Amino acid sequence: MADDMDVDDIYSAPPQGTKRKASEDIAPPVNAPRRIQALAEDVVNKIAAGEIILTPGHALKELIENAVDAGSTSLEILAKEGGLKLLQISDNGHGIEREDLPILCERFTTSKLKTFEDLTSIGTYGFRGEALASISHIAHLSVTTKTKESSCAWRAHFADGKLVPQKPGQSADPKPTAGRQGTQITVEDLFYNVPTRRRAFRSASEEYARILDLVGRYAVHCSGVSFTCKKHGESSMGISVPAAANIVDRIRQVHGSAVANELLHIKTNSDRWGFKAEAWVSNANYSVKKTALLLFINHRAVESSAIKKAVEQTYSSFLPKGGHPFIYISLEIDPHRVDVNVHPTKKEVNFLNEDEIIEMLCDEIRSSLGSVDTSRTFMTQTLLPGAKVPTAPVAVTPIKASGNPSSSRNSEEPPSARRTPQTSQKPYENNLVRTDSRVRKITTMLPPGQHSEADSTAGAPRDELEYEESDKEPTICRLTSVKELRAEVREAMHNELTDVFASHTFVGVVDERRRIAAIQGGVKLFLVDYGMLCNEYFYQVGLTDFGNFGSIRLDPPLSVTDLLNVAVEHEKSSSSSSAEADEDFDWAEAVTLVREQLVARRDMLAEYFSFDVSPAGDLCALPLLVKGYVPCMAKLPQFLLRLGPHVNWVEEKDCFCSFLRELASFYVPEALPPPPSADAPSAGEEDPELAARRRQLERTLETVLFPAFRSRLVATRGLLKGVIEVANLKGLYRVFERC
Incomplete structure (x- = not known):
């Protein structure tokens, strides 16, 4: 009959997927709101204990502070299974009176406070009276103590903040026992009644390491107090610091x-x-x-x-x-x-x-x-032509680089930073790297004056540029639009490619016209489009140093109108469109609109980008993105002309993004025609000015730009199009093995 009833119930139930009305709720209706009630006292005490005693180290910290407050000059600490099974601390302090033992482990009982105002002038370690109470709620706690005036020591056991008998049926009162002056507190089975907390600890050795770290801190600080700490059952001490040791000796003993x-x-x-x-x-x-x-x-x-x-x-x-x-x-x-x-x-x-x-x-x-x-002095010796001989020992003082964070850095690292890794096995030859990016090249040791006369025809050498320090305080960018642009760069980051550029070695320029260079990363050789790299790098510099650019002062200032007219003439001469289309477009109006656009936004450009345009329409300064590098000024007219149609001056985020993209494009090194081939005698000799520009470009790429890539370029996934692996030492070894 029961089986029939069950079958009937099954067939009478609504089929699955049947829609119910809103009033047909699955849960039973609540007749009345839940009433607020006070938690039980044991629940409150366990919650409080969980906030104060998180690990055995927290319990030990409270016990050490109480022992030092009691005038102890010797602390002995014993731990078993990382303090979870046993944690014992013995001191030789004043001890506890027998009459105070019944309330020793009750909450908010202390000898250090009487009123709340005492918190403002407290000079001892503990101040709440919750340590022993919290421990007694989550562990088995026993205290053995003796004062100077007492004829014997007293031992008491505590649970849930109250005195308890050691064995069932016995009295809970403290028992007289033999003992020395001071207090010994034993904590056993920590978190025995909080199994979730007990299971959260990963290993006893890790907890013991935390205990040693804590004891070491107080052993260093507490002068005149000796500390010993060891594992239960072991004879050797984890920490042993004598009371007479000074601060330096204590640090020597511990660290x-x-x-x-x-x-x-x-x-x-x-x-x-x-x-x-x-x-x-x-x-x-x-x-x-x-x-x-x-x-x-x-x-x-x-x-x-x-x-x-x-x-x-x-x-x-x-x-x-x-x-x-x-x-x-x-x-x-x-x-x-x-x-x-x-x-x-x-x-x-x-x-x-x-x-x-x-x-x-x-x-x-x-x-x-x-x-x-400054007490460390070094003598220099003239080894290279042009080096200056000092008349006195040179005192070396560390100087923190100021100004633009992307400024060029010395490629030589301190000796302490170049440590040869200790390897137990000799690496295979196909894992050996031919060059190390940290090794200084001999060309970097040449003094700045050792340039040829032909280099001077291309303008001032980059090493001889003069800089002035500004007293302008760095500003912190809090613009949401800039933060979003920075986040987009981080999200597009390619980790492996970033690691390659962070540890690469520059090999040389392969093609100036296509702007291709060769670099070595580990045991691989890559061809990279340095035009694409420069574009992305200068864009990231613009975001990172937003509002904190240096400035390239133009003396005398240049007329924006004249520069725009130069760009227009270049556009007309190189335009591939029909003559009719050129006649329909009003270039004069375009020049006027771009000039008015720059003058109208001169305050914003000066504040955010150090792009200084006078009210009369003269260009006074350009932003300086990298110290030691000045962009090709032949690209300046085209850069100004593109600021009109290619920059969104209405939306804030698009405005910053498009302007910085155009600025990065302006900073990209120029593309040079290939040098005359030696196989073609009819080609003639290369123009000296063009040859000087080529040498200057190669020197700038090697000494300024690629070191800057190594220090702060975040390689995005878009740069994968401009990087090609052309050789792999491991792959070549496989080829040779098959031959």
Whole structure:
């Protein structure tokens, strides 16, 4: 009968896909809104514990701070399975009174605060009274403590913030036991009742490494306190720092002698901003792959991304690319200027005048690093013709490049940046790279005056251009249109091609008329269209340095009308259209419209692009995109004429994009006719001026443009059309193996 009922129910159900009315809801109707109710106390305590104790390291941090606050001069730390199974800390501090043990692990019980106003002048590590309470809710906690006046030690066990018996049926009161002065806190089975948190930890060794890092930070900072930390069951210590060690010796014990031997001691203070700082930082002879920052504010280990970024920026002028410093900073700020109660784990604090304090600290670091470097002197010797002989030793001081970020850089890297990789196996010959882009060529050592007289006919050599520094402050572009254009470039990025240009070696110019050059990338040889590369590179420079261009001053200024008329005459002479079509087009009106367009938008052009047009219609300055390179001025009239019909002056984003595209096209090197062939004697000799322009172009490509591509070109997918692989060393080896 039951089976019949089931069958009837199935056949009586509506078929699948039948539409229902809005009133026929699948879920049962809600009769009344849900009532608000208070969470159970144990739920509240576990939520609070989850905010404060995230890892065994957070629990240990609270215990270390409490031990140091208790006047301890010796801390012994023991960990098992990364602190999840066992975490024990023993100190020789004042201890805890037997009468205070019943409320030791209750929330918001502390000996450091009485009123809320005490937070504004607190001088100890802990300040909320939640550490032991949180630990007791997610672990088995036992405390053994003895004060100086007590005749014995007392041991107590806690769970959920309250005293509990060690075994069922026993009393929960603290039990007398033998022990030394101080406190020993044992945390077992951390997160035993929070299985999701327990499963989130990847490995015990990783958690133990975090514990060592934390203990190392406090071992460096807490002078007069000895620290030991080891794994349970092992005799060797992970960290061992004696109490009598000074700061440098503590850094040597924890971080090694390599950094301890290269430290600078820095002190600074300011009554205006209410702080004093003491720091030990590494000098320019030491660098690592990742910044090691030990930051203590009012003796609390905290984190500050603002301080870290500022210090890294300061060191970028002194360290090789990819190198980072070691910094230990102890900041003491007026407690009334610090808000300590902003983060559950106390890893962050807020304080007033943050920017001013960081600036003073970085200035002190910068001056200390500079003063150390000036003590290193080097003698020079005349090896090449034209080199200048110094009359005294030359003091080398690092100078941060200013002005346009795309300015030419010295191709020679510091010795510390050129480290030969240590390989256990000898690489196969078909994996060997013939040249290294980082190796300096002998041609770069020639002094600027060693150019031939024929080069001077093509204008001023690029190395002899004169530059003036401007006191204009760099502006930060916040225009949405420019940010969108930059994002489009990033989205179109081709990773492999970008890597090729970032580590390529320039081989030479193959064809000046077609603007083709050869480069080597790894074990491959490529032919590239350097006209296309220059166009994309100068467009990206325009987006990156938007509003911060240098300027090429024209003295005397050039008449825009005259330049446009020159472009019109060139268009008429080279136009392939019929004479009737030329007569229908009013070139004079076009010249007037383009001139009025540039004069009307002169303020915008000057502010964003350093393109200076006077109210009278004279061109006073052009934007300077790359230091050491001036575009071909023969293309200037055509560039101005194209700014009329080829730039969208109405829409902001299209206006910036089209103008920068035209500017990039203007900056592309000129196409030169091929040199006369040696096989054709009737061709005659090449014009000296054209030959000088050819040599100047080759020198500019090798020393300015292609190094600039290597440093900041983002190769987009569109550049794949201009790159052809012509040789592959591995492929040639395969061919030879078959022969």
